[in-house]
Amino acid sequence: MFFGKKTQTTDFPIQRSEAEWRAALSPAAYKVLREHGTERAGTSPLNAEKRAGVYHCAGCDTPLFDAEAKFESGTGWPSFTSPIAGNVGESEDNSFFMRRTEVHCAACGGHLGHVFPDGPEPTGLRYCMNGVSLHFKPE
Known part of the structure; x- marks a missing residue:
C-alpha cells in the first residue's frame, strides 16, 4: 500500500517525461519516486543488506x-x-x-523518503528511505 500525492519535480539536471519515467521504473518505484508514495514498512530487501557499497537512486x-x-x-x-x-x-x-523534511535525489528530483532528528551519532539524523527508491551496488 502506498500513501502520498503526485507532485511535479522541475529544475533538476535529469528531466524525463512521465511516459519515459513510467517506462524506466517499476510501478512501485514510479509511485514512490515520481508520486511521493511510501512503501509498506518491512518490505524492502535492502533492510537486510549489510555489505560494503553504495546505494544509488533507482531513477537515475x-x-x-x-x-x-x-x-x-x-x-x-x-x-x-x-x-x-x-x-x-x-x-x-x-x-x-x-x-516533515522530505529527501529527494538532487539529480532527478525523485522522492526518496524523509529525514528525522532522532538518529544515532555522529549526525543525530535518521534518513529514512524507501527501499524501492534505491538500488545497491556492492564494492
Missing part, C-alpha cells in the same frame, strides 16, 4: 548513501545517518497534517 543511478552510513533503525525502512554530500536535496513536507 546517482550515488546517494554509502553503506557505512546505514544503521538498523527498527522502523522497517533502510536508514542512514548521512547522505553523500551534494547528492540529495531537502524540502518541507506538510502532508498528512505533519511537518
